[in-house]
Amino acid sequence: MNNTADSSSVKTLSRCDKGIRKVVATLIANGVETFESCEGGRRHAYSETTVCFYGQHSEGFKALAIALQHGLRVSELRRYYRIEDGEPIGPYWAMTFILKRK
Numbered sequence: 029m030n031n032t033a034d035s036s037s038v039k040t041l042s043r044c045d046k047g048i049r050k051v052v053a054t055l056i057a058n059g060v061e062t063f064e065s066c067e068g069g070r071r072h073a074y075s076e077t078t079v080c081f082y083g084q085h086s087e088g089f090k091a092l093a094i095a096l097q098h099g100l101r102v103s104e105l106r107r108y109y110r111i112e113d114g115e116p117i118g119p120y121w122a123m124t125f126i127l128k129r130k
Contacts, residue, residue, distance in 0.1 A: 101126040
C-alpha cells in the first residue's frame with residue numbers, strides 16, 4: 029500500500045482474510061473502492077477468491093488493468109446486481125483471482 033493510505037484503508041486491510049490482503053491492498057492503493065472480499069474456499073462466503081468493488085462502466089476494466097499490471101492472476105471479471113426485496117440493487121463489480129494455496 030502507498031503512503032497516502034488513510035486509516036479506513038488500514039482498518040479494511042486488517043479485517044481482510046490473510047490470503048487476499050495483497051490483492052485488496054494493491055487495488056485500494058491504486059484507487060479502487062472495494063467493499064467486500066474473501067479468500068474463498070471451504071467455510072468462506074465465496075468458493076473462490078473474490079473482491080467486490082464500486083464503480084461505473086469503466087471501473088471494472090481499470091481494476092482489471094491494475095491487477096494484471098501488478099502480476100495478480102485474475103480468473104473472472106463480473107458486473108452484477110443484488111436482489112433485495114425483489115428489487116435489483118447495483119450494479120457492482122466483482123473480480124475473482126487464482127491464488128497459490130499452501
